[in-house]
Structure formats: structure tokens, C-alpha cells
Amino acid sequence: MNNLFFYTIIIVSLFIFLIGVYGVLTRRNAIGILMSIEIMFNAANINLVAFNKFMALEESIGIIFPIFIITIAAAETAVGLALILSIYRKVKSVYVEKMDLLKW
Amino acid sequence: MxxxxxxxxxxxxxxxxxxxxxxxxxxxxxxxxxxxxxxxxxxxxxxxxxxxxxxxxxxxxxxxxxxxxxxxxxxxxxxxxxxxxxxxxxxxxxxxxxxxxxxxxxxxxxxxxxxxxxxxxxxxxxxxxxxxxxxxxxxxxxxxxxxxxxxxxxxxxxxxxxxxxxxxxxxxxxxxxxxxxxxxxxxxxxxxxxxxxxxxxxxxxxxxxxxxxxxxxxxxxxxxxxxxxxxxxxxxxxxxxxxxxxxxxxxxxxxxxxxxxxxxxxxxxxENANVNLILGVMAAITMTVGNLVAITQNNVKRLLAYSGIAHVGYIMVGFIAYGVFGIEAVLIYTLAYLFTNMGAFAFAIAIYNKTGSDDIRDYAGMSLVNPLLSFVFFIFLISLAGVPPTAGFLGKLLVLAAAIDSGYIWLAIIGVLNSVVALYFYARIAYYMYFVEPKMKEPIKPSGALKLIMFVSLFMVLFICLFPQKIIEIAGQVSLILRTFNGL
Structure with a gap:
């Protein structure tokens, strides 16, 4: 645990996560938000692989978990892009401030 | 096999x-x-x-x-x-x-x-x-x-x-x-x-x-x-x-x-870990925001969404009380919420099929043309608000009792104040149904399936409150097994 390299990786993954959160909060483009979310998923993957490398994890769960995360993230993106495409045909825009039919 | x-x-x-x-x-x-x-x-x-x-x-x-x-x-x-x-x-x-x-x-x-x-x-x-x-x-x-x-x-x-x-x-x-x-x-x-x-x-x-x-x-x-x-x-x-x-x-x-x-x-x-305060504050905010925003809603689906948010706040209160009693309250609250909400939505669909509108102002004068249906919907509304003799009342009672039992008096007080606010916007729907000049002329004839849902829900909503012994017993056993299984 007292390994400088390990802490570097964890801090890098924290920064990647925060970049993703910043992107979700500031982007107005739905595709841009989707990309930021993917970055956040990757921060979790880096975390898990680092934990697997430097700490004794049960049954290499730190390697297995990211595989599932990558797969699920791909499935989620496929559904998300389909939804964004279907609304693009109606609104002619992927900017979230144009999606303002429903409020309060 | x-x-x-x-x-x-x-x-x-x-x-x-x-x-x-x-x-x-x-x-x-x-x-x-x-x-x-x-x-x-x-x-x-x-x-x-x-x-x-x-x-x-x-x-x-x-x-x-x-x-x-x-x-x-x-x-x-x-x-x-x-x-x-x-x-x-x-x-x-x-x-x-x-x-x-x-x-x-x-x-x-x-x-x-x-x-x-x-x-x-x-x-x-x-x-x-x-x-x-x-x-x-x-x-x-x-x-x-x-x-x-x-x-x-x-x-x-x-x-x-x-x-x-x-x-x-x-x-x-x-x-x-x-x-x-x-x-x-x-x-x-x-x-x-x-x-x-x-x-x-x-x-x-x-x-x-x-x-x-x-x-x-x-x-x-x-x-x-x-x-x-x-x-x-x-x-x-x-x-x-x-x-x-x-x-x-x-x-x-x-x-x-x-x-x-x-x-x-x-x-x-x-049990001793200290996240209960965070959860408690979240539950209080959830109840308050859900109920206050629901006051201004005119679309019945949106209104039920905000009322659902408020109900989650109550469920969280029961959960924060932890113990056997708290989990039991969560179970019964969820069961009551199932029947009440399903009945209310079945009613909303029956109206939508007739008028093509989800606006509660279009429910005006419903009681004159559809007295029985309006009364059934009224029962669901008072169950959502937590008035006896309905399942919603039993759920709220148990949740608040569990909160008081484990020392969260402030949470119970916020819960009671919120249910007063909630009564206002549920009563507003009832006001439109009973005291406003009717808009529709001929009565609604809901199909057999919708009637079945409404009357099964109505029966369960009343049954849970009037004969709760068996259900409370089962819920108590369920939560006891959950706790002993996890070594509490």
C-alpha cells in the first residue's frame, strides 16, 4: 500500500473522474455529455486495475469487474445514441437546452 | 433435476x-x-x-x-x-x-x-x-x-x-x-x-x-x-x-x-457508523421538496411523480430508523404504495382514454357523471395523503412510529408537517372532481381490465388498513430474518 506509484495512479484516476464530472456539468451537447460519462466509467476501471495490481484482491475481481463495466458502458451508449438520434429527428438538434418541452 | x-x-x-x-x-x-x-x-x-x-x-x-x-x-x-x-x-x-x-x-x-x-x-x-x-x-x-x-x-x-x-x-x-x-x-x-x-x-x-x-x-x-x-x-x-x-x-x-x-x-x-445523519437530512429534504413542488402541478402524471418523490422520503425515514421495526415499516409502506399508486394510475388512464388529457382541471365535475369512479379515486387520493382508513395511513403511522422509537423525533415532526402539505394538493384534485362545474357530459366506461385493477387495489388498500395483523406479522418476520442473516 505504501507505494508512490500506486498513489499516483489513484490520483490520476480521481482527476479523470473529475474531468468527466466537469464535462457532464458544463457540456450542452448530449453527445458531449455521453463522452464525459464514458470518461467517468474509465476512471473506475483504472481504479480497479490499480487495486488489483497493488493489493491482494480476492479472485482477481479487479480484472473481472472492468470487463463487465466496459461491456455495460458500450450497451448503455448504444441505447443512448439511439434515443438521441430519435429525438434529433424531431427537434433537429442535439443540444440539451433545445429539449425544453417538459419542465417544472 | x-x-x-x-x-x-x-x-x-x-x-x-x-x-x-x-x-x-x-x-x-x-x-x-x-x-x-x-x-x-x-x-x-x-x-x-x-x-x-x-x-x-x-x-x-x-x-x-x-x-x-x-x-x-x-x-x-x-x-x-x-x-x-x-x-x-x-x-x-x-x-x-x-x-x-x-x-x-x-x-x-x-x-x-x-x-x-x-x-x-x-x-x-x-x-x-x-x-x-x-x-x-x-x-x-x-x-x-x-x-x-x-x-x-x-x-x-x-x-x-x-x-x-x-x-x-x-x-x-x-x-x-x-x-x-x-x-x-x-x-x-x-x-x-x-x-x-x-x-x-x-x-x-x-x-x-x-x-x-x-x-x-x-x-x-x-x-x-x-x-x-x-x-x-x-x-x-x-x-x-x-x-x-x-x-x-x-x-x-x-x-x-x-x-x-x-x-x-x-x-x-x-449499526454505529455515522451516515445516518446524512441520510436523515436527505430524507427530510426529499419529503419537503416533493410535497412543496407538487402543489403547483396541473398534470396528473407530474403531480404523482412529485408525490412519489415525497413518498420515497417517508420510506427513507423508516429505513433510517434501522431496527426490525424500521425495516418492517419500509416493507408495509412499499406494499401500500404499490396498490395506491397502481389504482390512481389506472384511473388516470381511464380518463385519458376518454378525454385525451392528463390535466387535473379537466377532471372538473367528475363526481356528477361518474359518482362511483370518482369515489374510488377519492379513496386512492386519501390513501396517498395518509388518511385513515387506508393503507397509506398504516404505512405512514408505522414509519413515523419507527422514527420516534429510535430517537429521530425531528424527522417524525418534519414527516407529520409534510403530510399536512400533501393533504392540500390531493384535496385540490378532489375539489375539482366534486365542486367545479362539469366539463364532460357522458360517463366514462372503463374496460374490464382497468376495473379489475381499480377494485383489486381498492380492496387491498382498505384490507391492509383494516386487518393488518397478518401482514405486519409477515413483514416483522421478514425484517427479523434479514437482520439475523447479516449478523445484527
Whole structure:
């Protein structure tokens, strides 16, 4: 645990996560938000692989978990892009401030 | 059965018979969609509903069996998950029956629609029994992704698409936060299943990083059950979605979310850990925001969305009270919420089919043309507000009693004040129905399925409050087994 390299990786993954959160909060483009979310998923993957490398994890769960995360993230993106495409045909825009039919 | 498999796998397969049955049903529904001609497609809804009734009967014994882990601690089959499986299956059956008469659903899409509903039911049933961080993540995503599709199912309607996109963006964001939190739990404890994490915690105690991870995971749970401040998606998705999906989303998705939230916190967090204050403040804010914003709503689906947010606040109050009594209150509150909300939505669909409007101002003068229906809806409204002699009253009573019992007097006071606010906007609907000049001339004739839902719900709403002994006894046993199984 007292390994400088390990802490570097964890801090890098924290920064990647925060970049993703910043992107979700500031982007107005739905595709841009989707990309930021993917970055956040990757921060979790880096975390898990680092934990697997430097700490004794049960049954290499730190390697297995990211595989599932990558797969699920791909499935989620496929559904998300389909939804964004279907609304693009109606609104002619992927900017979230144009999606303002429903409020309060 | 299954003699050719290793013993632990065959035992697991027998233990999850209801889930396997529902999975098989999804394939049967898809095949039926291929075989039936277009004029008979609506029969598929009946087929799916009938299959889920069988699954419901198959999962009843779960409530009376002792708890055990199956599939290398990936899933747990216990009375607690059994109870939530019944709630999820019950709401799925009601939802399929409601869809039969919901006009905007096109006939050629019914097959896909029923298959998705059956699959999302499977996802949520597994969610109620997940006892591994990996399984938890997979099942939550399983259910969420299908719900994104169901909310955006009416592709010709812009509102439906918009609700789905908003639901999707917030849902994907919260699951990314959830999995980042889960990665810390895995890293700190070195394991992903609840049994090993429990062992680690009892040997080494709780570290701050562990609590941080758990609070990040709370974002994911909070999104599922629409806890303030993660509730922003709920009103939009509820208004945009087809009404049967809205009913399903507001009951089953919330029940499954409550189930995983309660199980995760009960199994991973020893009782003395200090996150209860955070949860308590969140519950108080949830109740207040839900009720205050609901006052200004005119769309009945949006109003029920905000009232659902407020109800989650009450469920959280029962959960924060922890003990056997608190979990018991959560179970009964969820059961009451199932019947009350389903009845109210069935009524909303009956009106929508007649007038094509979800606006409560169009309910004006309903009592003159439809006296019986208006009275039934009135009972559901007072049950939502928590007035005796209805199930909602019993739920609120138990939740607040549990809060007082474990010393959260301030939370109980906020809960009582909130139920006064809630009474105002439910009474506002009743005011339009009873005291405003009527707009519609001829009475509404709801179909047999809608009548069935309304009267079964009405019966249960009254029954739960008037003869609660048996149900309270079962709920008490369920929560006792949950606690002893997790060593509390």
C-alpha cells in the first residue's frame, strides 16, 4: 500500500473522474455529455486495475469487474445514441437546452 | 433435476426458479410476437400477464424459506428479496393489464413492448436478491437500460423522446458515479461479495475511504429511487413516458431501488457508523421538496411523480430508523404504495382514454357523471395523503412510529408537517372532481381490465388498513430474518 506509484495512479484516476464530472456539468451537447460519462466509467476501471495490481484482491475481481463495466458502458451508449438520434429527428438538434418541452 | 451439473449450481438454479421462469417467458413472448397476426397482437399482453401470475405464485414460498446464498454468494434468496419480488411482479401484472387499453401504443409494437416489460421485471427481481457489488451493478444497469427504452417507446411523440434522453443522461451519470464508489469498496476490502466485505469490516473496522465509496454508491441508489437531489429526471421521464410505463416506473423501479439500498446498507454498514445523519437530512429534504413542488402541478402524471418523490422520503425515514421495526415499516409502506399508486394510475388512464388529457382541471365535475369512479379515486387520493382508513395511513403511522422509537423525533415532526402539505394538493384534485362545474357530459366506461385493477387495489388498500395483523406479522418476520442473516 505504501507505494508512490500506486498513489499516483489513484490520483490520476480521481482527476479523470473529475474531468468527466466537469464535462457532464458544463457540456450542452448530449453527445458531449455521453463522452464525459464514458470518461467517468474509465476512471473506475483504472481504479480497479490499480487495486488489483497493488493489493491482494480476492479472485482477481479487479480484472473481472472492468470487463463487465466496459461491456455495460458500450450497451448503455448504444441505447443512448439511439434515443438521441430519435429525438434529433424531431427537434433537429442535439443540444440539451433545445429539449425544453417538459419542465417544472 | 439438473443432476448433470455441479451440486452448488443445481441448488442455485432450483432456488431461483421464479427468475428462470420469467426469463423463459420473455422468450415465449418474443416467439409469440413472430407467430401471431397483427389483429391478435394485443393477446400477447394477456399471455405475458398470465405468465407473470405464475411467476408470482412460484415466488410466494420465498417469503417463508430461510435465507441462503446461491451461486458463490452472488445472489441471496431470502424472505426480504421474496417480498420485493412479489411487489415487482404484482406491479408488472397490473402494468400489462393497463397497457391493453392504452390507445397510443401501436398494435405492431406490442410484442417488443411486452418482451421488454418481462425482461425488466427479471432485471428487478435479480436486483432485489443481488449480494455482490458486481451483480448489483449488472442488475441495476439491466433494469435501467430497459427502462430508458420503455420511457422513449412512443417514438412519434417528442415528449416521450425528451423524457427518455433526460432519464438516460442522468441515469448513465449516476451509474458512473456508483461504479466509481464501488471500485473503492472493492479496493479497500479486497472483495466484491457482501459476505467477504462483512468479514473484513468486522475484523478491521470501517475506514474513511470505505464510507466515501458507500456515499458515492448512494448516488446510484438515490437516482433509482428519485431521492432529492437526484430526482431531476423523475417528473420529466414520468410525464413523457407512456402512462402504464409511468405507473411501473413509479412502483417497481422504486421498490427494487429501495430493496438494494436497504440490503446494501444493512449488510455493509455496522449499526454505529455515522451516515445516518446524512441520510436523515436527505430524507427530510426529499419529503419537503416533493410535497412543496407538487402543489403547483396541473398534470396528473407530474403531480404523482412529485408525490412519489415525497413518498420515497417517508420510506427513507423508516429505513433510517434501522431496527426490525424500521425495516418492517419500509416493507408495509412499499406494499401500500404499490396498490395506491397502481389504482390512481389506472384511473388516470381511464380518463385519458376518454378525454385525451392528463390535466387535473379537466377532471372538473367528475363526481356528477361518474359518482362511483370518482369515489374510488377519492379513496386512492386519501390513501396517498395518509388518511385513515387506508393503507397509506398504516404505512405512514408505522414509519413515523419507527422514527420516534429510535430517537429521530425531528424527522417524525418534519414527516407529520409534510403530510399536512400533501393533504392540500390531493384535496385540490378532489375539489375539482366534486365542486367545479362539469366539463364532460357522458360517463366514462372503463374496460374490464382497468376495473379489475381499480377494485383489486381498492380492496387491498382498505384490507391492509383494516386487518393488518397478518401482514405486519409477515413483514416483522421478514425484517427479523434479514437482520439475523447479516449478523445484527
Amino acid at each position: 439438473f443432476q448433470f451439473l455441479p451440486i452448488n449450481i443445481s441448488q442455485g438454479l432450483i432456488a431461483i426458479t421464479p427468475e428462470l421462469f420469467v426469463m423463459g417467458l420473455a422468450f415465449v413472448v418474443i416467439i409469440a410476437d413472430l407467430l401471431l397476426p397483427l389483429s391478435k397482437k394485443r393477446r400477447i399482453l394477456d399471455l405475458a400477464a398470465f405468465g407473470l401470475v405464475v411467476a408470482l405464485i412460484l415466488s410466494v414460498p420465498n417469503i417463508f424459506q430461510p435465507a441462503k446464498y446461491v451461486f458463490n454468494n452472488m445472489l441471496v434468496v431470502d424472505p426480504f428479496s421474496g417480498f420485493f419480488k412479489l411487489i415487482i411482479l404484482g406491479s408488472a401484472i397490473f402494468m400489462l393489464l393497463m397497457s391493453r387499453d392504452y390507445k397510443p401504443l401501436p398494435d405492431n409494437k406490442i410484442g417488443e413492448y411486452s418482451a421488454l416489460v418481462v425482461l425488466v421485471t427479471l432485471g428487478m427481481m435479480l436486483m432485489a436478491g443481488a449480494s455482490d457489488l458486481l451483480m448489483l451493478f449488472l442488475t441495476i444497469e439491466f433494469a435501467s437500460i430497459i427502462f430508458f427504452i420503455l420511457v422513449g417507446f412512443l417514438r412519434q411523440d417528442v415528449k416521450s423522446g425528451e423524457g427518455a434522453v433526460k432519464y438516460f443522461l442522468l441515469g448513465a451519470f449516476s451509474s458512473a458515479v456508483f461504479v466509481y464508489g464501488a471500485s473503492f469498496l472493492v479496493g479497500v476490502t479486497g472483495a466484491s461479495n457482501f459476505a467477504s466485505i462483512q468479514q473484513y469490516i468486522s475484523a478491521h473496522g470501517v475506514t474513511p475511504l470505505f464510507i466515501v465509496g458507500l456515499l458515492l454508491m448512494l448516488v446510484g441508489f438515490g437516482f433509482k429511487i428519485a431521492l432529492v437531489p437526484f430526482h431531476m429526471w423523475a417528473p420529466d421521464a414520468y410525464e413523457g413516458a407512456p402512462t402504464p410505463v409511468t405507473a411501473f416506473l413509479s412502483v417497481a423501479s422504486k421498490a427494487a431501488g429501495v430493496a438494494v439500498l436497504v440490503r446494501t446498507f444493512i449488510s455493509l454498514l455496522p
